[in-house]
Amino acid sequence: MARGTHVAASGLHKLFGTLRVLRGVNLEIAPGEFVGVVGRSGSGKSTLLRLIAGLDAPDAGDIRIDDALLVGQNKAARVMFQDARLLPWKTALENVRIGLPRERTRDAAEALDQVGLKAHANAWVSVMSGGERQRVALARALVSRPPLLLLDEPLGALDALTRIDMQMLVERLWLEQRFSALLITHDVEEAVALADRVVLIEDGVIGLAVTVDLPRPRDRGSAAFAALKSEILNRVMGFHMDTVTSL
């Protein structure tokens, strides 16, 4: 059933001018695995995603997708961006159809149905709410059945309730389709709720990797969930507190 792709990144370095954003990141994603990446803003987590998407090239190190060296754009991957990046001059259905051959229009309608927007297929996306726009973006990302889904803080701008809705939707579709997934987020709870494994990026390297061994769908109120969440959160914040106390 697993049809996700295997991703192996090793020794990734990325510089922006003199700023070293990534310095030797190693990350592996098993086929069908859901990996969450957390870190403070500016820690380089979005940069990591852009490298795996093939939107930028690393200054050192390499990325292998199913053992093939990644050069240029990653054809196996679809990206959900923080802003939905929908084309305002197209309807919801036309947005989902982007880059899809004409004979697969029905797939696009099905994908919209899966995210609960069947009734809005012919609506202009410019009049939709933030949550609906991200649903359209999710349908667009998944309609071509990609082996790898890259999520670049796509839920960061949504209100708390809509965000939980969307997290459940992403989890359900992932369980159905079993693609590999990489979720970049600043929300530790979101990472613990969705990911099989949560890694923390700090100072341009992976500082911590925690396997989340909780049954799905995860109960956010459970003691195990809370313990895991606070363990990771303390680690994210702990670095900061050390600097404060040393002052």
Added chain:
Amino acid sequence: MTTRSIASRSATRSALNTTASDRAFRKAARVWFGRTGIYWVVPLTILITWQALVMSGVIPQRILPAPSGVLQTAITLFTEEGLAEDIGVSTARALAGLAIGGGIGLVLGMFNGLFPLSEKLLDTTVQMIRTIPHLALVPLVILWFGIDEKARLFLIALGVFFPIYVNTFMGIRYVDRNLVEMGRVYGLNTPQLFWQIILPGALPSILLGLRLALGVMWLTLIVAETIAANAGLGYLAAQAREFMRTDVVVFVIVTYALLGKLADVIARFLEHRLLAWHPNYQKRAR
């Protein structure tokens, strides 16, 4: 005191007596006035004042004929002197110039917006020529082409070129890079990127250029026809001046205003059709 109370009582009674259909009619009239009528209050007031001033002799007929006189002249011109043909000639000229100059502006604007090499080679030159008022070239154009068709086409084409060029160039340059990146991630090839993302993204700006160009088009046409022509509306006005026919001159000016308004209506219609997705052009809820 007594009279006033009687008057107010009868007013109350008549208000109570108004039928439902009467009220509906008044409401419809109010809605019509708010939506359509209000736009005509000022133009109609001006027309009526103008007519009254001329009829009472405050303004002599020779300086400014009354609107009724202008209307009469218009009817004579249309029925007896083949004015429709003059207007047709002028409009065809204007549109041909728009097509030539606008077409070149559109293509060049796209090239310079899309390809940095083309921009580096051409943009400086174009911007330099742009600073010359195109009507300053009239003497040169007459020397080159005389006063025939080519001269007017050249001037109109040159005039409309710049607004369309600049706005196409800017429109393409300011298309959201994030959307273009998204298109690439989702597997669009270069022609698809252009037709599905870059061109629609630049369209609001291109249409703004078209509207500005329409204004320039009429202006240039009038100047070109008044200075150097042997047919068309401007020629009619120039001739009328020779014979002191103020009414004809005023009529031509009014016609220009109407043609300009018509062009604006067409441009607005295009915007509403082509930019139906844009929140600014969607029918307001209220």
